[in-house]
Amino acid sequence: MSDPAETLARTFADEWGRIVASLVRTTGDWALAEDATQEAFAPAASPWRRDGVPRNPGAWLTTVARNRALDRVRRSATARSVLAKAAEGGVEVDEREPDDVPDDRLRLIFTCCHPALALEARVALTLRTLCGLTVEEIGRALGSSEAATAKRLVRARQKIQRAGIPYRVPSGAALPERLDGVLAVLYLLFTEGYAPSGGGAVVRPELSGEAIRLTGVLAALLPDEPAVHALLALERFQDSRRAARTAADGSLVPLDEQDRSRWSVSSIAAGEAALERAERLATGAGWYLGQARIAAAHARSLRTGAVDRAAIAREYAVLMTFSASPHLALAHAVAVGMGEGPAAGLALLDGMEAGPLGSSLPAARADLLRRAGRSTEAAAAYRAALALVRTEPERAFLTRRLREVGG
The missing domain is CATH 1.25.40 (Serine Threonine Protein Phosphatase 5, Tetratricopeptide repeat)
Structure with missing residues (x-):
């Protein structure tokens, strides 16, 4: 039988962003979506211990979160318009597999990354809304205080509401304009999963895995953008080493001491394919391309038995011209x-x-x-x-x- 506490923690990691994104779409209220989702997770452990873990924990939590949100909306001045939207089927629980439904989370990232918002606000809002990181965790990831991060999140939500920023993936010329911000968010999301800024875990695969998945969706959406494929290559190369980064006692294993037999050959192959495409499309050096080449140099040591240290140092020197x-x-x-x-x-x-x-x-x-x-x-x-x-x-x-x- 599944342990309710462990299942709830795993479901939080898997479903938080999906539920929040769905409620943002249907209510248009970011704070309400987050609060209702939090209120759905908080009391779940008790009935799950009593009655057993639901067959579909994500759908169960989505139903509870939806009901919490609608209860609040009914008491608000905007009840009529939102309830009308709900009656049209906007807040139905979707039992299908995630890959079979329109990706609300990608829409959420593009909304968070609107150019009207400062870059740190975009990142903070995405990490909170999409990933469920606490304000403290986001502050550590961004190098700012908890209080400053909380204020940044409130201002970002208010700006989205006041400016009427649409909840959608932009099209035409607006899409490339928003790309830098989206890539920065995906990069930081992956980094927080690959090397968490706090806590007791060496990796948080739910975050790095979500970053890889969303970068893959973006690569399909923008097949001719070299930076997207370069970021995907970087993520796949880095993630290939995930299993080898943790020792038996839970401590970190440095790269040069890792058991290479535990590296994922399939992830490395996916990284090579993405890097090859990025290099074919690129017209010069790039921030993500340089990092992907560094990661590739390490990954290729699985085949060659040696790391090209000189090439890595050269790539870092090039990257320093960007930042x-x-x-x-x-x-x-x-x-x-x-x-x-x-x-x-x-x-x-x-x-x-x-x-x-x-x-x-x-x-x-x-x-x-x-x-x-x-x-x-x-x-x-x-x-x-x-x-x-x-x-x-x-x-x-x-x-x-x-x-x-x-x-």
Whole structure:
């Protein structure tokens, strides 16, 4: 028998965005859609423990959320118009498989990514509305406080309401105009699943999987856009390593220590196909294309037995012409250290300030010092990283490394 709590947690991950997107479409009220969905999930565990898990948990929760939303609407000044829409069949529970229905979630992303909204507002709104991340989790992902993130979400919802931003995938010239924002959201959604900003999990496959699925839908919608195929390639290459990233004790396994036999050959093949298409369509370098090529260099080591470190460092150098991100500069320094030796990487790290890098900078320094055989300095750097670490898997990994260098 399914454990109700585990089933509810899994259903939350799978169904939150689908239910919210459906209620946004039928009520036009973003806050109402989120609140009604939250109210559907909150009490579900009790009847599920008593009566058993429903045959279709998603449909059960959709029904409850729909009823909660309609109860609220009936008490509001807009009851007549929304109830008329409901009577026309707008809020019927759909029992079909997700792939057989119009994708409300893709419409939701394009609405969230309207150019009238600031980029961080677009990302925050999508992560909250589509993925069900808490305000605290979104703040960590965006590097802002919980209070500032909450205000950003309220302002974004209000702007959508006031401006009458339509809930649909745009067509014609409006589609490419919205593309950068949509890709940024999908990229951050995948990243939050691949390397969560908080909590006890090494990966959150429900988020990375949703990003891959939606990027695939977008690739079918825009078959001639190289950036879309490049992002899809990046996601598939990275996701191919998911099973190998977690140790038996739940800690993080670094890339160069992973059991490559656990990498997904089918995901790598899908990444190669998407990258080939992106390169065929591209007229020059690109942000997602460069990252996809880096990920491909690692993935191809499954076949060749070696990683082309020099090529990776070159790609990072190109990416740095697109962005002044300190995280990118850190990745470039690590790539140089792996390709040219620890001393070369440490020289680049010496000029960096911690700032938004948090534990990443001392952790990178510690790793290069360890590789250089400078154990005492490495131990000090590992301790500095542990003082700043935010996730339990990273804490376990750094603690293990500290023991290995005699700390």
